Amino acid sequence: MEILTYMIDNRDVIFVRAGEHIAIVAVAVTIAILTAVPIGIAITQSKKAADTVLYLASMMITVPSVALFGLMIPLLSGIGHGIGYVPAVIAIILYSQLPIIRNTYSAIADVDPHLREAAIGMGMRPFQRLREVEIPLAVPVIMAGVRTAVVMNIGVTAIAAYIGAGGLGTFISRGISQSDPRQLITGAVTVSLLAITADLALALLQRLLTSKGLQEAKA
Amino acid sequence: MIRLEKLTKVFDTPQGSVTATDQVSLEVPKGEICVLLGPSGCGKTTTMKMVNRLVQPTGGKIFIDGQDTSAIDAITLRRSIGYVIQQIGLFPNKTIIDNICTVPDLLGWDRKKSRKRASELLDMVALDPAVFLNRYPRELSGGQQQRIGVIRALAADPPVMLMDEPFGAIDPINREVIQDEFLRLQRHLKTTVMFVSHDLDEAIKMADRIAIFRDGKLEQFATPTELLAQPANAFVEEFLGSDRALKRLRLVRVTDAMDNAPVVIKRDDPIEAARQALLQNGHSAVFVVGPNGRLRGMITKEIAEQSQGTVSDHAVPVPVVASTAEDLRMAVASMFAHDQPTLPCVDESGVLRGALTYASVTTALKKTGEMD
Numbered sequence: 019m020e021i022l023t024y025m026i027d028n029r030d031v032i033f034v035r036a037g038e039h040i041a042i043v044a045v046a047v048t049i050a051i052l053t054a055v056p057i058g059i060a061i062t063q064s065k066k067a068a069d070t071v072l073y074l075a076s077m078m079i080t081v082p083s084v085a086l087f088g089l090m091i092p093l094l095s096g097i098g099h100g101i102g103y104v105p106a107v108i109a110i111i112l113y114s115q116l117p118i119i120r121n122t123y124s125a126i127a128d129v130d131p132h133l134r135e136a137a138i139g140m141g142m143r144p145f146q147r148l149r150e151v152e153i154p155l156a157v158p159v160i161m162a163g164v165r166t167a168v169v170m171n172i173g174v175t176a177i178a179a180y181i182g183a184g185g186l187g188t189f190i191s192r193g194i195s196q197s198d199p200r201q202l203i204t205g206a207v208t209v210s211l212l213a214i215t216a217d218l219a220l221a222l223l224q225r226l227l228t229s230k231g232l233q234e235a236k237a
Numbered sequence: 238m239i240r241l242e243k244l245t246k247v248f249d250t251p252q253g254s255v256t257a258t259d260q261v262s263l264e265v266p267k268g269e270i271c272v273l274l275g276p277s278g279c280g281k282t283t284t285m286k287m288v289n290r291l292v293q294p295t296g297g298k299i300f301i302d303g304q305d306t307s308a309i310d311a312i313t314l315r316r317s318i319g320y321v322i323q324q325i326g327l328f329p330n331k332t333i334i335d336n337i338c339t340v341p342d343l344l345g346w347d348r349k350k351s352r353k354r355a356s357e358l359l360d361m362v363a364l365d366p367a368v369f370l371n372r373y374p375r376e377l378s379g380g381q382q383q384r385i386g387v388i389r390a391l392a393a394d395p396p397v398m399l400m401d402e403p404f405g406a407i408d409p410i411n412r413e414v415i416q417d418e419f420l421r422l423q424r425h426l427k428t429t430v431m432f433v434s435h436d437l438d439e440a441i442k443m444a445d446r447i448a449i450f451r452d453g454k455l456e457q458f459a460t461p462t463e464l465l466a467q468p469a470n471a472f473v474e475e476f477l478g479s480d481r482a483l484k485r486l487r488l489v490r491v492t493d494a495m496d497n498a499p500v501v502i503k504r505d506d507p508i509e510a511a512r513q514a515l516l517q518n519g520h521s522a523v524f525v526v527g528p529n530g531r532l533r534g535m536i537t538k539e540i541a542e543q544s545q546g547t548v549s550d551h552a553v554p555v556p557v558v559a560s561t562a563e564d565l566r567m568a569v570a571s572m573f574a575h576d577q578p579t580l581p582c583v584d585e586s587g588v589l590r591g592a593l594t595y596a597s598v599t600t601a602l603k604k605t606g607e608m609d
Contacts, residue, residue: 136326231373
C-alpha cells in the first residue's frame with residue numbers, strides 16, 4: 019500500500035523516467051536493426067563469414083553490462099561522453115546484434131530453395147528477390163529477434179542508470195543506495211511492466227508486418 | 238523455336254569433371270512441345286536449365302527464334318521465358334493475382350492490363366477469378382497451385398516456356414486433367430515448350446517430339462510414334478519397355494483404327510440375316526441400328542446361332558461402346574474389360590460409325606509404325 023502511494027505520488031517522475039528508458043532502447047534498437055539486418059542478410063552468402071560474425075556477436079553478449087559500461091568510460095571520455103546517454107545506447111546496439119543477426123541469418127537461409135529457384139528463373143535480380151520474396155518471408159523471424167533484443171535491453175538499460183543514463187533504473191539504484199524499498203520495488207515493477215508492454219506491442223507490429231499468406235489459418 | 242547446337246556442360250567436382258550434357262543438338266519448332274526424357278542423372282534437367290541460364294553452358298549455343306541467347310543478359314532472357322518447376326514455387330507472401338503478375342510487374346507493365354490478363358488466364362484453367370484472385374497460395378489445393386504455377390509462367394506471353402517435371406507431384410487423377418488443360422492452353426497460345434519428365438506415358442501424351450537422354454548424350458530425338466515404332470538403339474528400346482506396342486495405343490484414335498463398314502441390321506430383320514453376316518465377317522457380334530443409324534443393341538454369335546424369329550425379339554444391350562474421338566488405349570481396355578471382341582464405335586450423337594476388332598487394332602498399329 020505504501021509502495022502504491024509512493025508510485026501515485028511520484029507518477030510524474032515515473033513517466034519522465036519511463037520516457038528516458040524508452041528513448042534509449044528505441045533509438046538503440048532502431049540503429050541495431052539498421053546494422054544487424056543487413057549483416058544477417060550479407061552473411062548468408064558465406065558459411066565462414068556467418069560462423070565468424072555469429073561467434074563475435076555471441077562473445078559480445080557474454081560481457082556483463084556493468085563491465086561494458088566501465089570499459090566505455092575511458093574510451094568515450096575523449097569525446098566527452100564517458101557516461102550518460104551515449105554509452106547506454108552504444109551498449110544496447112552491441113547487445114542487440116546477436117538476436118537480430120542470428121534470426122535474420124537463419125530466416126533468410128531457411129527460405130525454401132525452390133522459391134529462390136522460381137524467383138531467379140523468372141528473372142528477379144538479387145535485390146528484387148530480397149525485397150519481393152526473402153525479406154517478406156523472413157519478417158516474422160526477424161521481428162522475433164527484435165522482440166528478444168528489446169525485452170533484454172529494457173533490462174540492460176535499467177543498469178545504465180549507474181552511468182547516469184537516467185531511465186527507470188534510477189529508482190532501483192537509488193532504492194539500493196538509500197535502502198528504500200519503495201523506490202526499489204517501483205523501479206523493478208515499472209521495468210517489468212515496460213518490458214511486457216513493449217513485447218506485446220511488438221507482437222502486434224509483427225502481425226501487421228507479416229503477409230496474410232504466411233499467417234496460420236484459423237481453425 | 239528453340240535450337241540447341243552442340244550444347245555441353247561440364248561440372249567440376251572434387252571427384253573430377255563430370256559431363257552432364259554432351260554435345261546436344263536439337264531443334265524444337267515453334268508451337269511444339271518437346272519432352273526431354275531419361276533416367277535420373279541423364280542430363281535432361283541440366284540441358285533445360287541452360288536455356289534460361291540457371292546453368293551456364295560450358296560449350297555450344299542456344300538459339301531462341303533464331304537469336305543466339307548468349308548475347309542477351311540473363312535477367313532479360315529469363316523474363317522472356319516461362320518457367321515452371323515441380324515444387325510449384327508460388328510465393329506464399331503474395332496473393333494469387335500478384336503471383337501470376339510476377340513477371341509483368343518485373344517488366345514494369347501496366348498493372349491494370351496485367352491484372353486483366355491474369356483473370357483471363359485463370360478463366361482458361363477453369364478457376365473462377367472472383368474466387369481465387371485475392372487468395373493466398375496456402376489456401377489452394379496442390380492441383381490448383383500448379384495451375385497457378387503454369388499460368389504465372391504464361392502471364393507475360395513468353396514465346397518459350399520451360400517446365401521441370403511440372404505435374405510430377407500431382408495425384409494421378411488431377412494430373413490427367415491438368416495435362417489436358419495445359420495441352421489446350423498451349424495449342425491456343427502456340428507457346429514453344431521444353432518439358433523435362435521421367436514419365437514415359439506423360440511424354441507420349443504431351444510431346445510433339447521426345448528427346449531421350451542417357452549420360453548426357455541425346456540418344457534419340459523423334460516424334461512419339463516414330464520413337465515407339467523405331468527405337469534408335471538397344472538403350473532406347475529398353476527404356477521404352479517391352480510394352481511399348483501398348484503405349485502406341487495412346488497415339489492412335491479410334492476413328493483411325495476402326496473397321497468403317499461394320500455389318501448392321503435393322504430391328505425387323507430376321508435372325509437369319511444376322512447369322513449370315515456373322516459367318517461372312519467373322520466378328521463376334523452384329524449391331525442393331527435404328528432408322529437414323531443410332532446404335533440400339535446387338536446380336537451376339539451365340540444368340541444368332543440358337544435363336545429364331547426377328548432381331549427385335551433377341552437383341553441385347555451393348556455393354557460398352559467406344560467414342561470415335563478417344564484414343565485406342567481406352568477402347569482396347571474396354572474390349573478386354575467387357576469381353577467384347579467387336580467393339581462398336583459411336584460418334585457424339587450415338588450414331589454407329591464403325592467397329593473395333595483385334596484385327597483392326599493390329600492393322601492400325603502396324604500402319605502407324607510404317608508411316609514414319
